[in-house]
Amino acid sequence: MTAPTHGPTHGRTRPSLTEQTSATSLLRFATAGSVDDGKSTLVGRLLHDSKSVLTDQLEAVEHASRSRGRGEPDLALLTDGLRAEREQGITIDVAYRYFATARRRFILADTPGHVQYTRNMVTGASTAQLAVVLVDARNGVVEQTRRHAAVAALLRVPHVVLAVNKMDLVEFAEPVFAAIAAEFTEYAASLGVPEVTAIPISALTGDNVVTASAAMDWYGGPTVLEHLEGVRVTDDPTEDPARFPVQYVIRPQSEDLPDYRGYAGQLSSGVLRVGERVAVLPSGRFTTVTGIDLLGEPVDVAWAPQSVTLRLADDLDVSRGDLIAPAATAASPTQDLTATVCHLHDRPLRPGARVLLKHTTRTVKAIVKEIPSRLSLADLSQEPAPAELVANDIGRIVVRAAEPLAMDAYAESRRTGSFLLIDPADGTTLTAGMAGEAFGRASAADPADPADDEGWDF
Template sequence: MHSPVAEHAVELATARKDIVRIATAGSVDDGKSTLIGRLLYDSKAIFEDQYEAVARASKGDHVDLALLTDGLRAEREQGITIDVAYRYFATPRRTFILADTPGHVQYTRNMVTGASTADLAIVLVDARKGMVEQSRRHAFLASLLRVPHLVVAVNKMDLVGWSEEVFDTIADEFSAFAAKLSVPDLTVVPISALHGDNVVTHSANAPWYEGPTLLHHLEHVHVASDRNLTDARFPVQYVVRPQTEEHHDYRGYAGTVASGVFRTGDEVQVLPSGLTTTIAGIDGPRGPVDEAFSPMAVTLRLADDLDVSRGDLVAKPENAPTATQDLDALVCWMADEPLRPRQRIAVKHTTRTVRAMVKELAYRLDVNTLHRDREATELGLNDIGRVRLRVTQPLFVDDYTRNRSTGRFILVDEATNATVGAGMLTPAG
């Protein structure tokens, strides 16, 4: 259940169509919770009484902003943050949905979950420790998941005397690593989350830094052009047939536009049947609209009475996705029981679920060194590897590098219905 503040923030952003999804990652004690608390507090996304409660609970001179985000007391006592927590905050320019993912190695799957839909990832680095193994891991996962913008927040700069040299060393090292990963956009910002330096306002402690503050960058980073507006893809989620007198002949297909643009009058093709028709109308939550694009949730009305059901995909005939029963993907395994060849499993791709068999494990990837272990016989919890699957019915897919919505899928254990893996359809390299 979201708070009224969160709901209002999302409603505002939807009206402005300017939602930016952010994934945050950092090693233990890099100050991630403090940074998120600082963004929430400085953007007025929390109530005064929340702040006062935190101020009372804080020890020492500073208000412990981490208490705003590390909500579970049991988890605080153990000193770990679990799962993915989503937080909302808004500024007059934009609304942000923040996926707060844990920094521990054993929670790679959570980072994959949080970053798979993100427009931007913030990787926190402790200025005293520099770039550690976890920083590389987080940067690699962000690039693997094709997060278009990466921000490295070099935190705790106050503890290294705001040394320009320390900052430059970390920035250079990270840039060199990012170059190997084909990260399209990298920004490095020196901050102190505890004191708020360079988070919302420029700090006098770093006169040598001429770049934007963290919030300014988040507000101005250009995310609209990252969205795929070329490949029209609409997975059908639900068939709408109201059983009322006045709407007895209404038939619509509800879902969320995965990518591309659909307009009334467009010629479209329904897969798997391959039949073509035109769009008679598009209904949004507040009535008819002329066009629909990602990530709008709409109902399409088609000119012809075709047999369309959940799991079908509406696309443009001249630009259809690939229909295939062989999936070659990078898979992040999320279950205690390992993934092995010959295993039977369910694949959920957009709104379509099919049965599959694991044909082979080509290699297991070492996320820290990027080494490919071709001798590996299984994928354990949090492992990432290249897996080939054969599915029982065709799926309509795109390359993940081109279309994140139709280029990914999840693996489901048929016996327990638990999600056990996430896959990205990328060319074998």
């Protein structure tokens, strides 16, 4: 797609999309690995050797390491920030780190390795463009490795890096690396992962993390940082159809603008232009974009992820939660939804549960009508009609919403194809969902037709 450009508008010239992205190249990536695979050490080594650690942070890590009787700084402490994490020596929460090199800016999500924290990986990888999956060279591909690969595939992360760690403990043997890389790549291919890059490393000593390893001269590929800097990011929100969730209706009381009505929000994807024919969803009414205001000034075109205010030709009933999209690509609103979900809360999710469904800026009442299947990540088999989903479970659900939702399939848009289920009593997030996704071997269970429930009549 050609990047949108435009000339001066009302005396002002704004940079084109190409000019903006070339100057601010950003990669969002997540790390995942089994317990004690050295994931936090890898992240710490990456930050340390790329000189992305402040002096006071390094001094704090050195002090904490000495208090534990260690001669060298324990770089894992750069990411294990919670007290419980430090006491147990494990990663519990998703730790976000921001750093930059001369070639690219990065947002890193360091996710936990324990099975009971799979939900945290779903959170950290939900917006990732690349996932780094760590494997201990001594143990090879284990069940949690397969679990992390499956979650990355389920979330449609475009790029996966297999980092075979602790190569120093297997004498930097090439056959060990080759066997692990072959097994993982075959499994990832069965999941539909489009690309796997395998890199042999030692996070403890820094081999092939930022600098090339002299001990593994048989490996001719990039280091971890070189790959992160050079990988081509294809998850460009402007390449998807335009989607504009309305956040706020602006009606300034001004003598200069007595009839002004603007619809403020952030473009979640795509490009919108003045003069474009659009649909307001879920009502399905059509109109034309007559103006776009960016930072208080009119422009001819806007693209994701800019926050703008739209002005429309017709006086329609538009409010927070509505979605504005090009008329030609607008999704068909529906109240019935089948989706793959990861259950996040310790409270189980059961058929008949009354929830709130949040999609972009729209929140509606909904009922979980059925749970057709639950996925086993060990062998990708489906358990038909489970009684409930518990924390970290991935399964298929059928939901009936009180009002129509203009939701895309997750396969078409990770931004407008995802949603959350929320407890209406206390606002707790229960479940993260991906509309229309099917994963693993097909289940024999067929979704039943949704029916109305007493008290939630829809």
